[in-house]
Amino acid sequence: MADALAYLHFVVVPQVIDGLIIGVTLALVALGLTMIFGLLHVINLAHGELYMLGGYAALALIGWGSGYWGALVLVPLLVGLAGWGLEELGIRPLMPRPDRAIVTLLLTFGVSLMLRDAAQIVWGTQTYSIEAPLTGVVEFGGVFLPTYRLLVLGVGVGAIAVTWWLLYRTRLGAVLRATAADPAMVASLGIPVRWVYAFTFVFGCALAGLAGVLLSPIYAVFPTMGHDFLIMAFAVVIVGGMGSLFGAVLAALLLAQVHSIASLWIPPVWAQTLVFVVMLLVLIVRPAGLFARLGKA
Amino acid sequence: MHAKHGVEAVRAVAAAAQARRRPRAGVRSVLAAVPSASPIVRWTGIGFLVVAALFPLFGSGFYTRLAIEAMLFGSIALSVDILLGYAGMLSLGQAAYFGFAAYLTAVLYTHVTSSFWLVALIVAASVGLLAFLLGAVAIRASGVYFALITFGVAEILLKIAHNTRALGGSDGIIGIPVPSVGVFGLFSIPLKHNLVFYYFVLAGIVLVYLGVRRILNTPFGRVLHAVRDNADRVPYLGYNPFWYKVCAYVLAAEVAAFGGLIYPLLRGFVSPELFGFEVSTKAVVMSLVGGIGTLVGPLIGGVIITFLEIVLGGITEHHLIVLGVIFVVFVMFLPDGFMGLARRLVAQRRGERS
Numbered sequence: 001m002a003d004a005l006a007y008l009h010f011v012v013v014p015q016v017i018d019g020l021i022i023g024v025t026l027a028l029v030a031l032g033l034t035m036i037f038g039l040l041h042v043i044n045l046a047h048g049e050l051y052m053l054g055g056y057a058a059l060a061l062i063g064w065g066s067g068y069w070g071a072l073v074l075v076p077l078l079v080g081l082a083g084w085g086l087e088e089l090g091i092r093p094l095m096p097r098p099d100r101a102i103v104t105l106l107l108t109f110g111v112s113l114m115l116r117d118a119a120q121i122v123w124g125t126q127t128y129s130i131e132a133p134l135t136g137v138v139e140f141g142g143v144f145l146p147t148y149r150l151l152v153l154g155v156g157v158g159a160i161a162v163t164w165w166l167l168y169r170t171r172l173g174a175v176l177r178a179t180a181a182d183p184a185m186v187a188s189l190g191i192p193v194r195w196v197y198a199f200t201f202v203f204g205c206a207l208a209g210l211a212g213v214l215l216s217p218i219y220a221v222f223p224t225m226g227h228d229f230l231i232m233a234f235a236v237v238i239v240g241g242m243g244s245l246f247g248a249v250l251a252a253l254l255l256a257q258v259h260s261i262a263s264l265w266i267p268p269v270w271a272q273t274l275v276f277v278v279m280l281l282v283l284i285v286r287p288a289g290l291f292a293r294l295g296k297a
Numbered sequence: 298m299h300a301k302h303g304v305e306a307v308r309a310v311a312a313a314a315q316a317r318r319r320p321r322a323g324v325r326s327v328l329a330a331v332p333s334a335s336p337i338v339r340w341t342g343i344g345f346l347v348v349a350a351l352f353p354l355f356g357s358g359f360y361t362r363l364a365i366e367a368m369l370f371g372s373i374a375l376s377v378d379i380l381l382g383y384a385g386m387l388s389l390g391q392a393a394y395f396g397f398a399a400y401l402t403a404v405l406y407t408h409v410t411s412s413f414w415l416v417a418l419i420v421a422a423s424v425g426l427l428a429f430l431l432g433a434v435a436i437r438a439s440g441v442y443f444a445l446i447t448f449g450v451a452e453i454l455l456k457i458a459h460n461t462r463a464l465g466g467s468d469g470i471i472g473i474p475v476p477s478v479g480v481f482g483l484f485s486i487p488l489k490h491n492l493v494f495y496y497f498v499l500a501g502i503v504l505v506y507l508g509v510r511r512i513l514n515t516p517f518g519r520v521l522h523a524v525r526d527n528a529d530r531v532p533y534l535g536y537n538p539f540w541y542k543v544c545a546y547v548l549a550a551e552v553a554a555f556g557g558l559i560y561p562l563l564r565g566f567v568s569p570e571l572f573g574f575e576v577s578t579k580a581v582v583m584s585l586v587g588g589i590g591t592l593v594g595p596l597i598g599g600v601i602i603t604f605l606e607i608v609l610g611g612i613t614e615h616h617l618i619v620l621g622v623i624f625v626v627f628v629m630f631l632p633d634g635f636m637g638l639a640r641r642l643v644a645q646r647r648g649e650r651s
Contacts, residue, residue: 043441093629101441102387103628106585109389109578110624117618227574231452234445242441269460276453280434283446287438 011264013143019260020253021149024156027252028211029229030236031163031245032204038180038243039200041101042091045108048230049115050205054079054212055221056119059128068133072155072213079209080202086111087201092194112226120223132217152214159210160249163203167245176200180243232259232272235279241289251290255279337640342593346503353495361495363607364600365563368502371599372556373576374583375509375592376549381581382590383513384545385525386436387444390451391580393431394424394550396572398557400458403470403567413478420558421551428550429543436542448574455572469568473561488562498559502596505555510592512548521545553580575617582620585627588636597635 029051036044044050057078061071090111094103132148139145167173179186179196187193212226219225236255240247255275262271282290353361373395380386398420405416435446458464465471477485478497488494512518523531524538531538561567570576580595583602587594602623609619631638 037441043444090625090629097632102381102385103632105387105441105444106581107625107628109581110621110628113578113617113621113624115621117615117621121615121618231449234449238438238442238445267460269456273453273456276449279449280446283434283438283442287442 009142012261014145015260015264016257017143017145018149019257021153021156022215022260023253023256024153024160025211025215026229026232026236026256027249028156028159028207028214029233030240030248030252031160032207033233034237034240034243034245034248035163035200036204037237038245039176040091040095040104040197042104042201043101043108044201044204045105045230046086046112046115047108047204047208047233048226048228049112049119050079050083050208050226051212051229052119052221052223052226053082053115054209055130055216055225056123057209058130058213058216059123059221062130068130068217072210075213076206076210079212080206083205083208084198084202086205087198091201092197095197116223116227123221123223125223127220127222129220130216148217152218155210155214159207163207164245172199232275235275237289239279239282239289241291244289244291247289247291335640337643338591338593338636341597341636341639342506345593345597349499353492358491361491362563363603365495365498365559367600367603368498368596369556369560369563370576370579370583370603371596372502372505373553373580374587374595374599375506376553377580378584378587378589378592378595379509379513379545379549379552381584382592383518383521383525384542385528386542386546387581388447388549388577389444389574389581390447390449390577391549391553392572392574392576393447393451393454394428394553395557395560395576396451396454396458396567396569397427398424398554399560399567399571400464400470400557402558403473403561404464406473406476406561407470411474411476413476416476417558420554424550424554424557425547428547432543432546432550436539436546448577451572451574451577455569455574458569458572465568467569469566470561471566473565473567475562475565494563501555501559505552506592506596509548509552513592517541517544578620582624582627584634585632586623586634588634591634591636594634594636601635 029047033044033047036042036047054075057075058068058071061074062068066074086108090107091104094100094107097103132146134147134151136147137144138147138150165173167176175186175191175196176199179191179193183193186196232255236251237248239255240249240251255278258278259268259271259275262274266274349364352364356364373391376391376394377388380388380391401420401423402416405419410416431446431450435443435450438446458469459467475488477487477489479485486493486497488497513521520531520536521541523534523536524541528538531541557571560571579602583598584595585598586601587596587598589595602620605619606616609616613619627634633640
């Protein structure tokens, strides 16, 4: 009995906390994806590469002497800027097409290939590690946690809270939700829907960049980091319901827990397979995911 | 005088009606179907076949084998086209069936049997079953989910192959024997010879193509088209779109499996990369480059991309960035691919002549 408690205390609990931290960063990436889908009806397959770009941008900025904290502030802005370029040059010209769901998907897919290979050309295939700015350990009732992970948790939760506040407590958020519900009506009220779309896209990309810079000291930086992470993020938005903010956050936490706890007993790669099995099961029961789209009741 | 006006008016109305039926010049869509039965597709197809038939007489052994590879990847592109061009479903994971068929083929040849037809039968049945089960889940979720689920499933199959020691892990399965194909017990085709193998695969891909075209020209294909254009209205006509999509999905999986059935014989080994998203991506690029909805286009796109990669491979090792650029350029500027371009050029010349 004491053994079981100790196991729970020293093995399961740290794993759950780890899962929580990954879940929060996963939620950042998934939030961007789901917002962009909810408003623009665009699936941004380059989202994982924007996350990757976040990692590399942090690497470059720290190399130039910005320090980690500087990078934490600057990287989301830079990745947001990259996202703006993608929106302006790639997505917007395709929006009037009748088959925009498919063509934008193909376009962002092409962009993701370009970005990944570009990263390989610039930085090579090797793995870079970024030093965490905080090195200490914090103890909570016998469980030791690296301070940096707590920082990731704090910043991640903060970013999610800001997103929520922005969407549900500001005028801009009201416009965003209205656009998700009926863009034609919003446009006829004199609001430039074009800029609403651009803002949403840039904001979503900045979130991915933030996740990239937050996770890079934990996972290191390498060219395919975005690809692997994006697949998890897709599972999250599918389970949560495409376009649902609440669903994305909840599903991210849930699936990260499934992955994290299952990793205790089975190899991590099989844990990822298990995440997909969970996703398929959810789809069988609820084909449109657990929660409703942004802009719907 | 009066009568002439009347005739002109009728002509004008007819021309206007025709113009309305044609897609508007400015708005080109990836689904701007050049119908697979149109003359330009037929003549391109025949021309292509003639070139393919004569090709090994001029190319070296290396290029002959490369051409075989192009045809096999072309079959995955064709399977993407069946889904996207005819049912409006974008699959980002057709490599799942290619890889699955290739692994199954490899396992069967190394451990069970050396009979080509028995292997083909088992592969066809297993792929059909797998595609039915996965397709039913992915299609029920419909729309954009479909693309993401297919993407994820292929990725998971890759991970399973990569981490299963019995399947050789990351090395895959090597030393797959090349069988001879018996024909009605009369004679057998030795696939060991390059030329024989080439014409065997060419015949196979032509049969697959003709079979697919035949199936899609039946009422089944018409309903599928209707599902693509307006899935909400189809049920009112008494058809259930779901089953039509599932059938299309299984058909497409079988076409990709054709490539998977032959590929291990060409290379002598299979590896987890066959499931990889690079294979799936390449297949989508191939059909985009060739022209979606034309069936011939993807096969031509397969040849273009495969040979382009070899040429580029001599210059740079960064294939992905080139694929990415091709992707973006075609999506933005040439969404109906080379077949669409060819049709516009022909239409333009006709317009000049008259």
